Amino acid sequence: MQDSLVDTYGRRVTSLRMSLTNRCNLQCIYCHNEGESGSGKEIAVDEIARLARIASKYGVDRVKFSGGEPLLRRDLEDILRALPPLRDVSLTTNGTLLAPRAKKLKDAGLDRVNVSLDTMNSSRFDCITQRKGQLGHVMEGIDAALDAGLTPVKLNMVYLKGINEDEVEHMIEFVRGRPLVLQVIELMNFHGTFKYHADISALEKSLKARADDYRCREMHRRTKYYLQGAEVEIVRPIDNSEFCMNCNRLRVTSDFKLKPCLLRNDNLVNLRGLDDDELEKALRYAVGIREPFFKATPIAIPKKAEKATSDN
Numbered sequence: 001m002q003d004s005l006v007d008t009y010g011r012r013v014t015s016l017r018m019s020l021t022n023r024c025n026l027q028c029i030y031c032h033n034e035g036e037s038g039s040g041k042e043i044a045v046d047e048i049a050r051l052a053r054i055a056s057k058y059g060v061d062r063v064k065f066s067g068g069e070p071l072l073r074r075d076l077e078d079i080l081r082a083l084p085p086l087r088d089v090s091l092t093t094n095g096t097l098l099a100p101r102a103k104k105l106k107d108a109g110l111d112r113v114n115v116s117l118d119t120m121n122s123s124r125f126d127c128i129t130q131r132k133g134q135l136g137h138v139m140e141g142i143d144a145a146l147d148a149g150l151t152p153v154k155l156n157m158v159y160l161k162g163i164n165e166d167e168v169e170h171m172i173e174f175v176r177g178r179p180l181v182l183q184v185i186e187l188m189n190f191h192g193t194f195k196y197h198a199d200i201s202a203l204e205k206s207l208k209a210r211a212d213d214y215r216c217r218e219m220h221r222r223t224k225y226y227l228q229g230a231e232v233e234i235v236r237p238i239d240n241s242e243f244c245m246n247c248n249r250l251r252v253t254s255d256f257k258l259k260p261c262l263l264r265n266d267n268l269v270n271l272r273g274l275d276d277d278e279l280e281k282a283l284r285y286a287v288g289i290r291e292p293f294f295k296a297t298p299i300a301i302p303k304k305a306e307k308a309t310s311d312n
């Protein structure tokens, strides 16, 4: 392996988060769309494969696909088959199109999925996603992912004031004793949706008080709580310098640019049309200009910390 990709803040990049498309079949009221606004030609199979191969030489061993809705890409199985051997290949999806493809995706090399599930109430789901009648498909998608062994299936629940705060207990029951993990995510302010922002501290305090155990993951310093057979992880990106200081991912936009930070669009690095040598240089350059959005001095990992075993 070549030198690893370490930025000037000492953060090592080990993971690529690739947006495969800007298109989505839902329209969630709060969606950050991975911080993208561009609409160029979508990243091609060979572009993804070459970048992943070059990055893997530098110790990048995880790839997560996102979007838009990555399952709108008909060639997703081809993309998966074109990847070099990696430790963890995952996908974040709204789940609506997952059921018929879960097994094919697993066979093509996908390890696991995150499914967005803010609510299990269908009228709330329609309101949040601004589409009608999709919740049933998502639930079928979760079942199919479990059957296909795309586990652990992580359920991404964005915590929304006045919308789903009262559903956390129900979601905990849903994941209990199954290869499911609930990730409760603090809302980041996109599209002026901050009126839905709920402080997640009180929830976290109550989980901590009744948890059998908890672990602080190195990745984004997220804390994972174990509650009688249910795993619940709290993701708090807002104003969180620890979140940034422990970020190990580099983003790739759906039109093939490196994006060093979710919250910035002024330092994108174009990759289109580059040969392998140029791609390698661009990768190192993008890591070099990476900086934490919320800055602070690095903090030592506490005793209860564990090495990240999986990216989110």
Ligand code: SAM
Pocket (backbone or CB within 6 Å): 024, 030, 031, 032, 033, 034, 066, 067, 068, 069, 070, 092, 093, 094, 095, 114, 115, 116, 156, 157, 158, 185, 186, 187, 188, 189, 190
């Ligand atoms: N369509 C796919 C999906 O629904 O998972 C992938 C794209 S979506 C942008 C990826 C994840 O970003 C979702 O699980 C959602 O939880 C999270 N997300 C989107 N907007 C967010 C926001 N404003 N604050 C926090 N998380 C957000």
